[in-house]
Amino acid sequence: xxxxxxxxxxxxxxxxxxxxxxxxxxxxxxxxxxxxxxxxxxxxxxxxxxxxxxxxxxxxxxxxxxxxxxxxxxxxxxxxxxxxxxxxxxxxxxxxxxxxxxxxxxxxxxxxxxxxxxxxxxxxxxxxxxxxxxxxxxxxxxxxxxxxxxxxxxxxxxxxxxxxxxxxxxxxxxxxxxxxxxxxxxxxxxxxxxxxxxxxxxxxxxxxxxxxxxxxxxxxxxxxxxxxxxxxxxxxxxxxxxxxxxxxxxxxxxxxxxxxxxxxxxxxxxxxxxxxxxxxxxxxxxxxxxxxxxxxxxxxxxxxxxxxxxxxxxxxxxxxxxxxxxxxxxxxxxxxxxxxxxxxxxxxxxxxxxxxxxxxxxxxxxxxxxxxxxxxxxxxxxxxxxxxxxxxxxxxxxxxxxxxxxxxxxxxxxxxxxxxxxxxxxxxxxxxxxxxxxxxxxxxxxxxxxxxxxxxxxxxxxxxxxxxxxxxxxx
Amino acid sequence: xxxxxxxxxxxxxxxxxxxxxxxxxxxxxxxxxxxxxxxxxxxxxxxxxxxxxxxxxxxxxxxxxxxxxxxxxxxxxxxxxxxxxxxxxxxxxxxxxxxxxxxxxxxxxxxxxxxxxxxxxxxxxxxxxxxxxxxxxxxxxxxxxxxxxxxxxxxxxxxxxxxxxxxxxxxxxxxxxxxxxxxxxxxxxxxxxxxxxxxxxxxxxxxxxxxxx
Amino acid sequence: xxxxxxxxxxxxxxxxxxxxxxxxxxxxxxxxxxxxxxxxxxxxxxxxxxxxxxxxxxxxxxxxxxxxxxxxxxxxxxxxxxxxxxxxxxxxxxxxxxxxxxxxxxxxxxxxxxxxxxxxxxxxxxxxxxxxxxxxxxxxxxxxxxxxxxxxxxxxxxxxxxxxxxxxxxxxxxxxxxxxxxxxxxxxxxxxxxxxxx
Numbered sequence: 001x002x003x004x005x006x007x008x009x010x011x012x013x014x015x016x017x018x019x020x021x022x023x024x025x026x027x028x029x030x031x032x033x034x035x036x037x038x039x040x041x042x043x044x045x046x047x048x049x050x051x052x053x054x055x056x057x058x059x060x061x062x063x064x065x066x067x068x069x070x071x072x073x074x075x076x077x078x079x080x081x082x083x084x085x086x087x088x089x090x091x092x093x094x095x096x097x098x099x100x101x102x103x104x105x106x107x108x109x110x111x112x113x114x115x116x117x118x119x120x121x122x123x124x125x126x127x128x129x130x131x132x133x134x135x136x137x138x139x140x141x142x143x144x145x146x147x148x149x150x151x152x153x154x155x156x157x158x159x160x161x162x163x164x165x166x167x168x169x170x171x172x173x174x175x176x177x178x179x180x181x182x183x184x185x186x187x188x189x190x191x192x193x194x195x196x197x198x199x200x201x202x203x204x205x206x207x208x209x210x211x212x213x214x215x216x217x218x219x220x221x222x223x224x225x226x227x228x229x230x231x232x233x234x235x236x237x238x239x240x241x242x243x244x245x246x247x248x249x250x251x252x253x254x255x256x257x258x259x260x261x262x263x264x265x266x267x268x269x270x271x272x273x274x275x276x277x278x279x280x281x282x283x284x285x286x287x288x289x290x291x292x293x294x295x296x297x298x299x300x301x302x303x304x305x306x307x308x309x310x311x312x313x314x315x316x317x318x319x320x321x322x323x324x325x326x327x328x329x330x331x332x333x334x335x336x337x338x339x340x341x342x343x344x345x346x347x348x349x350x351x352x353x354x355x356x357x358x359x360x361x362x363x364x365x366x367x368x369x370x371x372x373x374x375x376x377x378x379x380x381x382x383x384x385x386x387x388x389x390x391x392x393x394x395x396x397x398x399x400x401x402x403x404x405x406x407x408x409x410x411x412x413x414x415x416x417x418x419x420x421x422x423x424x425x426x427x428x429x430x431x432x433x434x435x436x437x438x439x440x441x442x443x444x445x446x447x448x449x450x451x452x453x454x455x456x457x458x459x460x461x462x463x464x465x466x467x468x469x470x471x472x473x474x475x
Numbered sequence: 476x477x478x479x480x481x482x483x484x485x486x487x488x489x490x491x492x493x494x495x496x497x498x499x500x501x502x503x504x505x506x507x508x509x510x511x512x513x514x515x516x517x518x519x520x521x522x523x524x525x526x527x528x529x530x531x532x533x534x535x536x537x538x539x540x541x542x543x544x545x546x547x548x549x550x551x552x553x554x555x556x557x558x559x560x561x562x563x564x565x566x567x568x569x570x571x572x573x574x575x576x577x578x579x580x581x582x583x584x585x586x587x588x589x590x591x592x593x594x595x596x597x598x599x600x601x602x603x604x605x606x607x608x609x610x611x612x613x614x615x616x617x618x619x620x621x622x623x624x625x626x627x628x629x630x631x632x633x634x635x636x637x638x639x640x641x642x643x644x645x646x647x648x649x650x651x652x653x654x655x656x657x658x659x660x661x662x663x664x665x666x667x668x669x670x671x672x673x674x675x676x677x678x679x680x681x682x683x684x685x686x687x688x
Numbered sequence: 689x690x691x692x693x694x695x696x697x698x699x700x701x702x703x704x705x706x707x708x709x710x711x712x713x714x715x716x717x718x719x720x721x722x723x724x725x726x727x728x729x730x731x732x733x734x735x736x737x738x739x740x741x742x743x744x745x746x747x748x749x750x751x752x753x754x755x756x757x758x759x760x761x762x763x764x765x766x767x768x769x770x771x772x773x774x775x776x777x778x779x780x781x782x783x784x785x786x787x788x789x790x791x792x793x794x795x796x797x798x799x800x801x802x803x804x805x806x807x808x809x810x811x812x813x814x815x816x817x818x819x820x821x822x823x824x825x826x827x828x829x830x831x832x833x834x835x836x837x838x839x840x841x842x843x844x845x846x847x848x849x850x851x852x853x854x855x856x857x858x859x860x861x862x863x864x865x866x867x868x869x870x871x872x873x874x875x876x877x878x879x880x881x882x883x884x885x886x
Contacts, residue, residue: 062743067502071738074746077716084746090713091758096782098755250752252722257753264755264782335498508741511830518825550792550799588796588808591822614819614832616839618796618808621818 029127029140029211038134042143046123054276058085061330068334089269097265102172111170112263112270115163119277122156125149126284127211129294129314141294141315142211149210150202153285154195157240160278161187164249164259167271171262179258182341183242183249189348190239190246193232196356200229200363201289214293221292225366228359230290232352234328237282239348241275243329245336246344283325287318294318365393518609523592525610526585528629529603531575531652533644533660534636536629537604538583539576547599552589556582562642564671571640571671575649576602583625587613602653635659641668703847711842714758714784717746718833718841721757721781723774726764728791728823740826745833754780759836760813761829765793766806778813786840788832789815791823798822816840 059074059082066073074081099108129141146152161184168180202208204225205216213222223230239246250258260271287293294314295301301309308317339347368374374389429440430447440446489496509516518524529537540557558581563569573579596605615621632638637660643649644661651657724732735742742748751757754777766774778787789809792798795818797807809815817840819832845853 062748064502066741066743066748067506068498069738070501070504070506071508071741071743072506073741073743074748076744077746081744081746084716087713087716087746090709091717094710094713095758095784098780098782252752257751257756260756261753262755263753268756331495331498335494507738508744509739509827510744511740511827512834515827551801586796587820588792588818589798590820591792591799593822611821611825611828612831613821614817614828614835616817616835618810618818621795621820 026205026207026212026215028209029142029145030131030138031140031145033137034139035137038137038139039143041135042139042141043124046128046143047120049128050120050123050277050280053280054273055085057276057279057326058088060326061333064327064330065334068331088272092269092272093266095265097267098262100172100262103262104170104172107166107170108262109267111163111167112267112274113163114166115160116270116274116277118156118160118163119274119281122153122281123277123284125152125210126281126288127214127293127314128318129312130310132311140211141312145209145211148208150198150208150213150285150289153281154191154198157187157191157278160274163274167263168259171259173262175256176259176261179249179255179261182255183259186239186242186246186248186344189345190236190352193348193352193356194236194240196353196360197229197232197236198289199360200226203360203363203367210288210293214288214295217292218295221290221295223290226290226363229356229363230286232356232359233286233290235352236348237286238329238332239344241278241282241329243279244333245339247338248341248344251338251341279326279329280322283322283329284318286325287321291321362393362397365397366390369393518611520609522607522609522611523594524608525587525613526590526596526623526628527606527608528580528583528625529606530630530632530636532635532658533664534632534641535572535639535643535652536574536579537602538580539574539602539604540578540580541601543599543601544596544605547595548590549593549595550589550591552586552591553596554582554584554586555580560640564640564674566671566674572642573639575643575647575652580604580625583628585623585628587621587623588618637664637668640671698848703849707843707846707849710846711844714844715837715841718758718786718837719749719751719756720747720759720761721754721777722750722752723760723777724763725766725770726791726793728763728794731823731826732761732763732790732829735826735829740830742830742833745830747833754778755782757781758784759786759788761788761790762794762809762813762815763790763823765791765798765800766809766812767804768806771806771812774809775812784844786816786836787813788817788819788829788836790819790829790832792820793822795820 062084063073063075063081074084077083077087099105124143125145127140127142127145131138131140164187165180165184168176168178168183171177201213201222204222205213207213207216238244242249249255250260255261260268263271294317296306296309296313296317300317307313365374369387369389369392372387372389374393375387377389378385378387379391427443427445428447429438429444431438431440531537538555540555542555542557545551545553545555557578559570559577560573560579561569562572564571592607594607597607600606613621635658641660641664643652644657645663647657724730734740736748736750747759754760758781760778760781762774778785787809789795793800793805794809795815797805799822801807806812817832817836819828821828824832844850
């Protein structure tokens, strides 16, 4: 109900989006003045940037969760406990690196390396800022850009799943194997919905290059026209990174610690690191796809002819937006418990994937109408030219949503009535009616058995008669 | 289901995510944490902490070695061995006086790795010799050090007290100690103690033999 | 598998400073393995709550996998049937590792002096800190943790120093006399006790 209600303003904003606002082709990032050595420097800086962010975010997470649970969190290692992550890492370094006898030596070592390095790779295509002057060269704050950059992130996430499944298999132990399978199933299932959620963005921007997508959001962030996609993406990114409430791969109660049960010391630290870098990656992608990337938020992009909306300032806005997502991750962890595995899978396959498919179709129609594929006639509303086809498509969609809503409500009411009927408890109960002793529900009276020893009653089976039932008399 | 209270439109709308509000709001609440090693909050006055063997106001021990505490102990954590005591000093063939009673607790040990701090020993003690303090920092790195002996358990000498052995205050009987008629060590006791000081620095170690059970 | 380069340093200033850093990092980030056995576990959980908050020591990450744990808090009575499990979990922990025996039942069997309970978990695994109490209040556990940091973790000898320490311990063990012949562990010289009311 609540999700559907929030749709209304969203549709209105789509109506207000004139076709001319999104040019068919926005410029890609220009790498013509970027020598190879500068790319290497940028890669190094990116690596340092991510490591520093990880150092801070683990401390940040533990402190914020502490505050959410009304306790201070780590505050004894260094000022404000800031050294906590560093000491965690050092300790892992100094710890014995256990390799189980049954483990496959090569894959056991390869898996964490694969996981940690793949986590870093996706960041290569994320635009962190505008074009800046770096060592005398005009170069964008982005390591590289591809015409299919967004797909690279999904592909790399797929490869990282190998790090998980190989860890589970090569440990030579049961729990890691189960945890690895679970985690891989989860990552792959949610990647489908994630990819579909991004399709709406591709449709709006007409490109898969991250720099073009960011540039296309200069006037309107895609969180507005593709709000449903944004919601789906945020849900799937939590599933993708194995975080609470979707950290089923590490369910302590059933799987000890999931795929990294057998890992200790530095190999474990690499999983720890990779997990947090993955969080940054999905957050950065969400920023790039839906929150306008490195573009300044509303009041700042109007100041000084876009002075705050270019160059190094972009890095600031990008970092702030990315950290908002990190805070959201922490907030989730501080609020929600773990979901059940079957519910989690049912949610992904039965709701997210078909729902997103329908949404992508709807976006395709809206987009087609905007670009004039469904007729050229337009109408002026409040001074803006809006194609009639767009209005018709949106009208049809609204009607469809209302119909679905009505059907759903009817079904839910029926179900509630049925449940209420089922919950009606009869006043009397025959404890042996089904052949097994049944205790009375609250407010129920036991029917006194007529004679002793028990005689066959309606519905009672022969076995009950054979055994003398003293309990019957007592009841 | 039926008892669920019906909220307004907005409370229904945000009910599924109300938990987020709770965790967010909690971030700005005052933290009630006790920063333990630096800040130590006092326990409840009745907290069952480490034991203490009390003294009479003139320094004589209240423990009469009756072993009732040891018998009451459900965990067998207390070991007491009583011995006779009289006013005659060791040099004259007696034992010296440690408690106003006929006997005193010659050996008194509590094994803190057995003790469950239930307080049954305190209830059993007929002379209020054994009580519990609020002291709780007892962790140690070996088992032997956690068997506390009489010397560790005895209350420190307060002003006006005199380390036993020394005779009872002159003109007093055992019952007078419990009637509160003795308020501090008298000059005669002090004098006796000074006279026999050399003798009892030696004997005080003999009283605690058999420490290593 | 095994130890890293810090184990191969010659003894001297360098090794001492490495020991310092290693000790500091172990002290600041000591992950306990979840091993609650009985009522003491409830107090152990209370230490994680806002009133005491074990997270201040960087210890809130109770590790489900013993491989990633540094500290085993044996919280509660160890039955004969549980003993092999305790030992196995201890063996699965990666070095260096420490053990706190929390509560009297784990330390000595406590009031359960019977056939079903192991009379002290030190019959099975080496214990670093014994903690009395039944169960110990959360502050007592924090006190035990602070003691452990101070005595065992902070200045743990490494490499050549550890070999020397092990040799000393071995020699001491060879020269040791039976318990009943050992001198008393406490100062029994006088009747002056600690001032408990201070």
